[in-house]
Amino acid sequence: MVDRVVLIGFMGAGKSTVGAILAARLGRILVDTDRLVEERAGMPIPRLFTEKGEHEFRRVETEVLQTLHARRGIVVATGGGAPIQPANRFFFEGPSATFHLRVGLGAARARALRGGIARPLLQQDDAAVRELYVERLSVYEGLGIPVETEERSPEEIAEEIVRLLAGPTASPTPGGSGG
Numbered sequence: 001m002v003d004r005v006v007l008i009g010f011m012g013a014g015k016s017t018v019g020a021i022l023a024a025r026l027g028r029i030l031v032d033t034d035r036l037v038e039e040r041a042g043m044p045i046p047r048l049f050t051e052k053g054e055h056e057f058r059r060v061e062t063e064v065l066q067t068l069h070a071r072r073g074i075v076v077a078t079g080g081g082a083p084i085q086p087a088n089r090f091f092f093e094g095p096s097a098t099f100h101l102r103v104g105l106g107a108a109r110a111r112a113l114r115g116g117i118a119r120p121l122l123q124q125d126d127a128a129v130r131e132l133y134v135e136r137l138s139v140y141e142g143l144g145i146p147v148e149t150e151e152r153s154p155e156e157i158a159e160e161i162v163r164l165l166a167g168p169t170a171s172p173t174p175g176g177s178g179g
């Protein structure tokens with residue numbers, strides 16, 4: 001079994017929800033990088049964006065990934081922007097199996113709204129959000145094994161990842177050095 005299972009994808013893809021189920025299925029701990037950023041910053045993410053700016057959020061996010069880099073046997077739900085930052089590439093190139101939870105923009109927005117967690121980057125106008133989505137997609141696709149999430153329950157998605165982990169395609173990751 002790989003050292004680290006990492007979930008990537010756009011906001012609303014279901015990384016935290018699927019990650020919790022997956023971690024339970026694998027008998028591992030789920031680490032949610034957004035929650036660690038909030039702990040480290042001492043405030044919720046929307047406030048961090050408002051008071052200190054996205055730049056500070058990204059700085060703390062990179063620190064969080066650095067602290068997790070040596071940890072083994074965890075499932076990591078990452079923030080949607082984490083794989084995009086060049087400073088974070090080290091994390092996704094480590095001994096991980098990385099899965100891209102694929103979601104269309106419409107479903108992502110609907111889920112993000114339903115989930116009730118404020119995402120500062122979704123407060124922008126439609127064109128800006130679409131641009132962000134399109135820009136990021138190719139990075140997610142380059143780094144992660146694709147897993148479809150639409151019209152499937154989080155349990156079904158976690159189950160597929162368990163199956164993929166047991167099969168030959170889970171390691172190495174497309175962008176990583178494997179393990």
Ligand code: S3P
Nearest residue numbers: 010011012034079080081119120
């Ligand atoms: C962000 C995604 C959020 C959170 C922050 C920035 C992004 O996490 O890290 O609001 O840049 O896509 P989720 O992907 O868990 O919503």
